[in-house]
Amino acid sequence: MRGRERIRKLLQAGGLPEDALLSSARVTMNGRTSVTIEGQRGVVELSQSQIRLATGNGMLCIRGCALTLMELTPALAVVTGEPVAAAVYD
């Protein structure tokens, strides 16, 4: 983890893309109804109020109401509904 942290700081200093080189997840929120997660590694929890996805940086947790996984592919996950918060846990 420390090595990974050092590499991340080096990439940040060099201005290089972290997600492409470190296989980090990229989270994109479109408006207030859709969240696109690229680089996720699997669904950990699925419910209408919380969706947790495993990523290279930790656990991504999306909370909200009427959450639905609109699309789930090996490279992409799209969460729709009324997401309220998104957080990453180790």
Add this chain to the structure above:
Amino acid sequence: MVTAIIRGLNLEKLLRESQRAGIRLQQISRMEPRAIRVRISPLDRKEMEALCQRFGWEICPVKEGAIERAVRFCRVRYMLLAGGVLCLMLVAASTQMVLGVRVTGAQEYGGQVSGYLERAGARTGKLKRSLSLDALREGLLLHLPGLSHVSLRFSGSMLEVECHLTREGEQVVKQGTGNHLIASQDGIVTKVAVDSGTPLVKVGDPVYAGQMLVRGEERDRQGGINPVMAQGRVNARVWVQGSAKSGLYKERVQETGRTSRSVAILTPWHSLTLRQAEPFEAQHETVITEKVIDLFVPLWRRTVIYEEIQVKRELRSRTDAASEAQGAAESLAKKQLPAGVLILDKWVEYSMIDNEFVCASVVLEYEQDIAVRSGKE
């Protein structure tokens, strides 16, 4: 895409396994703690069923109703739905408008009818409810006395205007105003069919051109005389004649064999005669022009060959001459016949003129209606 409900424990593991297997899932939602609803591609369905069977999950395909499919389709292609609604609105609006005006039966009044309708506002793009068909009808009859009846109706979005013209009725006659029937040419009456008036001739009577055939008067029961317009048919045998003559002597040209020639040199401005020939009394001429020099000043040589001929008159058969004359006379007579008539009789007269010509006169007889209204010949 196929909709299915998957039941079991630890369904998140199913999602991870399907993701590892490369199966694409859509619209994943949690229905119950142990059930999720997913949409799977038909291509991945069997693979998904095999995956569920391997791990013990229960997969139940859901048959969507038509309404659910339609709702889902409209949600995805909402612009298509909006376009369809807009088209329906445009069609509904167009049915309320006049998209064309068709005028029938107006004949020579067609332009005036169209012009009046245009001025009255009955044109393309006008709303139907803004037009009063009764007012248009009355206006057309008032402004165009030549129309006896006008019918206006809407046929879809087309305004149909059907016109009927007035017909000229029979004129009221007065005594002595010339409503008789007279003969247009000489003939012998073969049939008399009178609809109104008093016939003055009967079958077999010879009539002359201009002779009155039917008088425009009728006697009533009280003995009074009422003027009427004479109408009817009077058929008669009439004739046409054609004459032609044909010569008894035929001229034959024979060359004697004597020839002479004259030669001349021609320039664009002058001509020089090198040899002048003596002309014959009767001759044929053959002119040959050849270009001799074609340089700055062209030169032509013109040679004229004269061949003496002798004209001999030969007497030909009188029968041949008469036949030729008769054919020509008959052809001339037939040209005077009206179209479609049947020739009832024909006779030919021959005569000789100065012992040189045979003259034939052909008379053709046929039948036709010779009654015409007086004043109209």
